[in-house]
Amino acid sequence: MKLKPKHIQISSGGPYVAILNLKDCEDNDIHRGDRIQIYSKSKSVVAIVDTTMDDSFVAQGEIGFTYEISKKLRVTNPVSVEPMGKPYSLKHIRKKLDGSKLTKKEIFEIISDIVNNKLSEVEIAYFAAAGYVRKFSFEETVALTEAMVNTGSILNLNSKIVLDKHCIGGVAGNRTTMLIVPILASLGFVVPKTSSRSITSPAGTADTMEVLANVALDLKTVKRVVEKTNGCIVWGGALSLAPADDAIIRVEHPLAIDAVGQMIASVLAKKKSVSSTHVLIDVPYGRGSKVSDLRKAKKLAELFVAVGKRIGLKIKVVFTAGKEPVGNGIGPALEARDVLYVLMNHENQPLDLREKALMLAGNLIELATRKKNGYRLAKKALDSGLAYRKMIEIIKAQGKKVTRPQEITLSEDYFDAKVSNSGIISYLNNRLISELALTAGAPKDKRAGIYLFKHTKQTIKKGETLFRVYAENPKKLAFAKEFYERNKKHFIELK
């Protein structure tokens, strides 16, 4: 049937959803949730049907395009609409849910249908649930990674060696990427770093870098930045690298499930998509972090290395202390300021962040060069100011906002958390500190967050300030205060 497009600017949040008048649906035996193919000259998309009874919204003879379809089909002339059967990939998802292993071809069909918006969010959720409950085998994980890479865009770089790093997360602060990239790029290595925005933490690398520079670049611009400066620190979300991954993560979010195979595929597909060759993975472990002990961390590492090998990535995994925040600032502006302090060798620099970044950069250099002087090279790049100058170059190439810490002003809405006993700090509760920063408005409110005055192993006296909590508006500050008061006892352990 022929229908006239009506662009209605509701976002479905991902899948292509088209809205049809109920009468047209009844006449053509189309039901809500069915798939249709929409043709407009040379282009076509598969969309999922939603229905309306309101003629003034979408009349008979019209088809409502949600924002996602409008972006793809910018047409006003009538389009052809044909009902479609269910995609075969539903059978594969059912098969996995039933406990059978999937073949490479079946996994490719699922991932390809996700990318082409042929599966609804409910259907993708079943795939996520199946992978979570039934686990992905090694071969399935490899197939999943390859399918994700092959159904997305690729950043092609003219370099034999391309470095990358990833941290599996769960530690507040910990903004090492923004140090490692300029260090390595200043030494001549190519480091096209794409990062995510925060989903559940007070700041992702993309949120933090955004305080200093534009991060939402398109693939062409990223290529230009990397060719000019050797490096970049950009938001991966705008680049359509392994886009199936984003769709799966979106449906995993409500239940916060995170299947190991899916996580490994997700990380490595993003790396492979930017043509990386050598990848360092930071696995923080211990109380309060994502991986509870070293045994689990090592098992995860083995899997990373083995899958990496199969898809042509040299991988090294380092295990780091995950039980307390790294750096003093938590939240985008506060973390960005820490990064600049370290790059400038400023007296306010958090030494733990500096040391961790040097260690990681050193390891990555050694993985790429097979020499033993990685740490020394990294330290020289940092101490000499080369890394800072490289960072300014990168910031300018991406679209400058800020290059000096004093340009980052902090909010005047804050309160201080003071301790009621004296002692040596034996434990700082990572998870609670993150939640407090979130309550104060991070990462959405860039200047909201926490500044830590003390770390573990340091002495603190009764009445001294442990940390300061910043918010951008008084209401959120009040929420944060209330959250702090309610959980006061659990933020710290003394001995």
Next chain:
Amino acid sequence: MKLKPKHIQISSGGPYVAILNLKDCEDNDIHRGDRIQIYSKSKSVVAIVDTTMDDSFVAQGEIGFTYEISKKLRVTNPVSVEPMGKPYSLKHIRKKLDGSKLTKKEIFEIISDIVNNKLSEVEIAYFAAAGYVRKFSFEETVALTEAMVNTGSILNLNSKIVLDKHCIGGVAGNRTTMLIVPILASLGFVVPKTSSRSITSPAGTADTMEVLANVALDLKTVKRVVEKTNGCIVWGGALSLAPADDAIIRVEHPLAIDAVGQMIASVLAKKKSVSSTHVLIDVPYGRGSKVSDLRKAKKLAELFVAVGKRIGLKIKVVFTAGKEPVGNGIGPALEARDVLYVLMNHENQPLDLREKALMLAGNLIELATRKKNGYRLAKKALDSGLAYRKMIEIIKAQGKKVTRPQEITLSEDYFDAKVSNSGIISYLNNRLISELALTAGAPKDKRAGIYLFKHTKQTIKKGETLFRVYAENPKKLAFAKEFYERNKKHFIELK
């Protein structure tokens, strides 16, 4: 925040979805997929947020109500909107997905949140997946049934004994309910039968009864019909009996999953909600039906009886032949005509349908009376014309359309399927026949479907017509013809 409602008449298909302007969301830190509570004077609903960038669609200061919310909150004055946290029930769903058993309280919270629209379809899908993969224990199944009953409406009847039947489906034709109800009601038993519309079959009981009478009655009208006639045959979907069940079945549909515990809870909750006391379950088994063999059928039966006992239902299970269609007609109009033929003792009546209905009615009478003359009583009711007169009474009470078979006109668009060999029919492919009827337009097109001239064990000669396929429009007839030609060889086996 205060927002002005805009009723936009898009149906979400179930959950309460509210559309907010993106700017309002950003100002109030609300994201797509978040839950909000909407207050209007004494009423409130929980809705899931969708966002728009189009000010002409939902402007700042407005809130778009999808059809489901509009039905509940018919207001034009500004409403109060408050962001809400994630429901606790998500933790329980995650727990089940992780393989742990749920407590009665946890199951109640999940079911109650489903009924109150606090869970999105993606979240309900995770619950369905968890129940499917991890299975529900006996205690969980009991808790699920009770929770479904207690979160829905109840049909209260002034009768100590209330009869009901259910067929787990999978057999084409098989419209026994429309015979059993008038037979039992004519004998003085109370039979408040609610049925579903077809989801994947050529006709559900509600679709078929709709050819003869109105079936979409409200609870009050159903009560009136039953009090007047002892029986009813209505569509359950309009009654809000165990509504959680409908929401779960909706998300199970794309993958056609059907967890045993969930299925039992679903059936028995509907029965308990109409105050049934004695329930007969028809489990067709064998090649091509839902339950493949007698061993599986018996296991299922034990579970039905045990769960029934716990919630106060006396249950008897009968195992019937599921490998071929029952009756001659397949599709709403054709099946309704068969039913009337049987009730009238007409020469065109399909004897297999008549016999099966008498056997089931007899069993149900014996379950309720503990006497041994069930079949004889049922036969007498049918042969005497009492059952037919009762059916006319019920049809009139529900809202009459048709009471005589000759009022059911068939379509003039049809083709005949003739066989190319002679022999005795040893197998008729249930599943293929159903698919063919669906392709021809059933159940949506009431007069589309198939009329079988021959059944198994009967002799057929080369060139004789096996069945006739009716459609309401030529395009669908062509589709059906094509489907038939492609699968011709598999419809029948001869010996």
